Amino acid sequence: MTQRPTLPPLLMRLPPPPLARPALGLALTAFLRRIAAKKPAILSRLGPYAQARFLLDVSDAPFLLLMQPEARRLTAHARHAPEPGHDAAIRGGLAAFLAMLHGAEDGDALFFSGELQIGGDTSAVLALRNALDDAELDLTEELAGLSGRPLDRWLRRGSALVARKSGLILSRQEVMP
């Protein structure tokens, strides 16, 4: 298995401040709504699976994420509590999630190698993977767009620096002709 960068373990051990999860949920939902508005093809590609609840278990992140595409809701959930109800789950390290999302790595290859694991409704996972792959997302650009000027420039520079230092894929990978 490929050795990939992970978030510092300290992040996993820090107890979240009391309002951290609801606040993070609001921010994540706003982010998801922005993406859904800009890329409506994601929802149309999901078809009936837009109603599914996807658990995203980023193993080196302090929270579990629950995404409900049709409701345009993305919420954070504590790891020590019982998992929120879901129809499908994708589990793996942050580096693998980001590499797949940004088109640097193939989702099936990450799955074959065991870096990503799936559970629940396999069709829903497949539909989500295909819809996100077609959307050609760039999380840095989406965050920069959400921040507005002049924060966007600092965010792009910061993202490039973090990507260089950490090895995480934080932007869409272009295919050079």
Add this chain to the structure above:
Amino acid sequence: MMELVCPAGTPAALRAAVDAGAHTVYCGFADETNARNFPGLNFSREELAEGVAYAHARGAKVLVAINTFPRAGDQVLWHRAVRDAADLGADAVILADLGLIAHAAEAHPGLRLHLSVQAAAANPDAINFYAEAFGIRRVVLPRVLSVEEITAINREIDVETEVFVFGGLCVMAEGRCSLSSYATGLSPNMNGVCSPASHVAYADVAGNHEARLGDFLIHRTPKGMPVPYPTLCKGCFTSPDGKGDSQTGHIFEDPVSLDATRLIPALQKAGVSALKIEGRQRSRAYVAQVVRAFRAAVEAADQGAPMPEGLLARLTEGQAATTGAYAKTWR
């Protein structure tokens, strides 16, 4: 130079394939008219029009696979797909069903017709029949032939041949296989799905990953080991060994993918016109990496240079590759 025919399951993958050097891209509509009818995959009419424009502007061709077998009484869905592909500027359609081929030849005489691998035409008589009766211009050969057999077929036919060189490996008589139907009620032939995701379930059981298709356990692998997709013909089964005991193994085929990179010069010598990469269900990252590697390989073959090897092992199912029937050795 041999033509490189590359998969596109989404518009993003189509652009990735063209940008990475595909001579030709093949894709399908988002319904049961094509043999990769997976959730979230394939093209709307509007997306196909945009894809054709993108490819043509960069000198690449677009083929539309309409290669499932129409249900009696529902032919209109397949007829509409052929008509729309022609209207939207597809360079050819890839068909398998005799009735649909007859319809396309009659209703769209200017449309170039390719015979899908799903038609399982594996000998000169069958191929010549399709060519003479319907004007088929190219045949995609089944993945059960050796290089020598392909050479012999090419001597006796006048149409172009296209062969698979990379990706998922079907070892059955394609278009005739009923394994998926047996396990799930759905097949690539009628529904466009082999071992459909709707019937696939993964679970961690006692320290192992288990992959099931319908009611059948197909793979059980220790945690940390590669996890193949549970395709019935590549499953690990336990059966009597004939000596009163049982044996466990891959009865039909190992969970490996085809990689015929090193055979490209031999295939060129055999008279093959086009090399096909399987994988419309794979991501744009896969498409870009594989297409770039194979474009370099066909250019190398054209110049008589040695073939690169082992570049794509990580992308293959089971993380292992085979040359399949092209250079088959019996167990």
